[in-house]
Amino acid sequence: MVEAASGAAGRPRFIVAALGITQIISWGSLYYAFSLVIHALASATQASNATTVGAFSVALLAAGVASAPVGAWIDRHGGRWIMAGGSVLGGALLIALPWVHSVAQLYLVWAGLGVAMAATLYDPAFAVLGQLFREHQRRAITTLTLFGGFASTVFWPLTQALIDHHGWQMALMVLGGLNLLVNAPVHAMLLPSRQAPPRDDSPKPPQPARPSGLRGIWRDPAFYGLCASFTVNALVFSAMSVHLLSLLQTQGLSASHAAWVGALIGPMQVLGRSIELVFLSKVHPSRIGVLAMWLLPASLVLLAVAGAQWAPLVLFALLYGCGNGVMTIVRGAIPAELYGREHYGAVNGAMATPVLLAKAAGPLAAAMALWLWPDPRDLLLLLALAGTVSAALFGYTVRRRAVLAAA
Template sequence: MSATAAASRRQWPLVVALGITQVVSWGSMYYAFSLLMQPLGAHIGASRAVTVGAFSVALMVCGLLSSPVGALIDRYGGRWVMTCGSAAAAALLAALAFVQTPLHLYLVWAGIGVAMAATLYDPAFAVLVRSFRDGHRRAITGVTLFGGFASTVFWPLTQVLMDRHGWQAALWTLALINLLVCVPLHVWAVPADTRRAAAPEGAAPEQRSALGAILRDPSFYWLCAAFTGNALVFSAVSVHFIPVLQGQGLSIAQAAWVGALIGPMQVLGRILEFTFLARAPASRVGAIAMWLLPASLYLLFAADAKIGGLLLFAALYGAGNGIMTIVRGSVPAELYGREVYGAVNGAMATPVLIAKAAGPTVAALVLLAFAGTGSLVLFLAGVATASAALFSLTSSRAGRPTITVGTMGERSER
């Protein structure tokens, strides 16, 4: 066994630790909101729109901070970034139980957005790319396999806590889980920064030069646009899923049954990527995943309540969504190298997270402008098609400006 392979094997406990913390972070700060939204809004006398707006603010703050947080990890490592993020998540989730006004609600959720930026997938991916000289893509896939169970674990857990002890006690429990699980795991498992100490003098200016070259490359922004359109469509469909299927002639129960297949299909998509597509370039896998989204939506439009077509829609849609999480984490390293991965990945994540926050509102406006959910499905399919075409056209040309002294060495290792 080579020294590099042995080092990577020793680093796999990091994958398990980050996988566990991703389940907790996503489950407590993202998925639990859908259950806590109603009692939280009722407590402060706020409408559903106002309450959801606070969550959207958190996503936007997270997006805006993704690149600065990634740059911090590039320079100092991820141990204290992620540890402080989990500690802040614990404090802010506990504070959420005490909000009294919409202003308090928005301030706390803005703070949770900061904690999200320091703990969710993007900082975890930056840590993995720094830690795994080879095999970081498989490590990313491993962490996302854990993350796929966040809703499976935390939706029923949060509901049980609310039913037995009330929504405020549920929040305190979620805060305690972050404090007792995520904080120690990040301290123990996330490595201290070893690269910076070993880097030659002048490495930091070279990194800034490489990052500047990437940010001056037009294809970088076209790739960002492709990822952003894809994320907007997924976000819009996830929120309006039940009404769209009802528009296709299904009952609420039938729509929920079809929707229940999407989660397992996401996990299955990640398993397929891990087992059969791991040797393919991430950009090629990304093109496949990108095209699965419009294909699934056109199929949904044409299914007309036929159960076979709807099941195939759920399979394609779920698998594409599951694989896209891996692609989003792997493509920046493949195209632009590892030295400035955190900043580059964070810069790509900024419009993606903002699109996730805006997607449901955009879909609602389309529904207002055009009668019928069929028009919404066609609109989203059109956006998804444009995003897939843009990704396919630009991914093969992206990354050329980054061939510098630092990144040439990185590319030769891959």
């Protein structure tokens, strides 16, 4: 049973489940739906697909810029009104999106949707859980990501069905309505305003020394090592998310077979999070992070040599999906493990900023690499090298900090 702070005592599972539903809607409508309306938006604005995709990159950039201020706000005022406001903003802009007629309008709307992402997706939700839960914030984070892992599974077919039967404009208005009529009320009614961190007087094992206050955290070299490793890791995953299907086809798979391999990754993310919840919940997040980080380059090397053979391709999807799924939990749990919960929102938001910027830059960086080295195996090995650097830096950072804390 997850223990909650006083305001949530007796209903922690209900709050996590409610937040889980809003995460499915937020991710499904603000993030995943874009890929299904690219061509329609390009036609409406008389722009190329590449220009239209750039609007989504602008959204991720805006989310990156807004993440740290959102986290700091939650530390001071709680998550109720910032997440409710983000849902209202996201819903209103999704309803407005079908009426854009120029590239400037398109980019402006998506910049606003990026701010809504910063206020409604995982990072603000993790900060809220940090204020609600005593001992088991990480378990709550894992449970929440299990919900979020089904966002694409639910919203890709739902959005496509709405487009097929009612048109893309009505589909976006329905998605906006879900944010306004479901997410905003749930956030406003169930989430707490700021409360003091709950006291827990039960005996605890000795804790490593932590930097005191935000100023001490900003001066900690480990903070920047972690940011760098998370950022490179996110850049690789982002590059692969856009180019995976085309890379699979260049290795000899048909479009449908490539789609099947890609479809395996979502369930494997959920599998990785389930394994973490059931078997690894007592292991320090930093140790799990070392394993998850190394799964990325291992999976990419495997993909580079797999060709069109199904067994190694399925193993690739297993390693890649599990690593990606667990990294979401690690990135949410690491700030509390290393720096406590008093400034969790600000620290987590600051770590999220370069990660979101990397997600925006990853597909472009991969496209430039393919232009320089057309062989897709070269791109996979280059990304594997980046993943190796990220994993090595993460491992060095957490080991170095443990040594300094014990000195």
